[in-house]
Amino acid sequence: MLKIGSTLLLEKTDVSNSEKYLRYRTKVIELADDAIYIDYPINEETKRTDIFPVGTVFKALYVTEEDNAYTFVTTLKGREMLKVPALMLSIPKEGEIRKIQRRQYVRISACTDVALYSEEREINPVSSITLDISGGGLSMLLPENHGFQEKMKVKLYLAYTLQKDGPNFLTAPGHIVRIARNDKSGKILASIQFDNIQERDRQAIIRFCFERQREQRKKGLQMM
Structure with a gap:
């Protein structure tokens, strides 16, 4: 259900404060059998891009055209140069994608x-x-x-x-x-x-x- 052009919301723990979560917005620009390629995520608070080391773990969330929301855990695998600079995320298995309630994501x-x-x-x-x-x-x-x-x-x-x-x-x-x-x-x-x-x-x-x-x-x- 994840498509090219889908908006992904990414969340990770703040390394300086384990009780705080940082949220980012990005778009899917390419899909492969073993990876999701996204453009560089924008921090929702600062409106800037951040630097992430390979191995960074994110909680990802996306909403379908039918207004259903799904979440999964993904890991930064590397960086690629496509038509634009891209980050490569691990792609979850079907059983690792979880549907969530509306109040949790909108x-x-x-x-x-x-x-x-x-x-x-x-x-x-x-x-x-x-x-x-x-x-x-x-x-x-x-x-x-x-x-x-x-x-x-x-x-x-x-x-x-x-x-x-x-x-x-x-x-x-x-x-x-x-x-x-x-x-x-x-x-x-x-x-x-x-x-x-x-x-x-x-x-x-x-x-x-x-x-x-x-x-x-x-x-x-x-x-x-």
């Missing part, structure tokens, strides 16, 4: 209004915008003088629009996984995971993600 770039409140202390709430969102959480911009910290329990008020239902909003509890300044833009980003979100709200977010994903595909944009 993360799209989306700019929508969000308000962030602390559940732990009296600090000023933040009204901002999201950068990306999935059924499991989101990332958003924070102002310079914010009072939020990593691991803090928070409440999110999120605005979104569905094609059939129109504008909506929901309330979601969560906690801050990471706060970091983007090296390229200089902006402060917060990654937030939903906690005990009601299933109807999670399904609404997943639906929103798939609708936006289809819109992006029509415009020729890539899924995040």
Whole structure:
């Protein structure tokens, strides 16, 4: 089901922090019996390419045209010069490819209004915008003088629009996984995971993600 032109999302452990994962986006440019050839992956956070030693292990994920998602483990085997410089990944056996649930993989770039409140202390709430969102959480911009910290329990008020239902909003509890300044833009980003979100709200977010994903595909944009 993996095809030339398919987008691959690659994930690997950060060597400087074993609890952090780095995510990359790439495309399949050639397929062989024993290898997958991809263009040089782009780091989703820095928007730059990284250097990987041979033997680097990735968790790979791809989505089919039918919106089914699959994941497998692959290893960097080497570098090749095709029409463009390419990396060569090991190709998994059929039994090593696993189908995964939608909520685990649909993360799209989306700019929508969000308000962030602390559940732990009296600090000023933040009204901002999201950068990306999935059924499991989101990332958003924070102002310079914010009072939020990593691991803090928070409440999110999120605005979104569905094609059939129109504008909506929901309330979601969560906690801050990471706060970091983007090296390229200089902006402060917060990654937030939903906690005990009601299933109807999670399904609404997943639906929103798939609708936006289809819109992006029509415009020729890539899924995040």
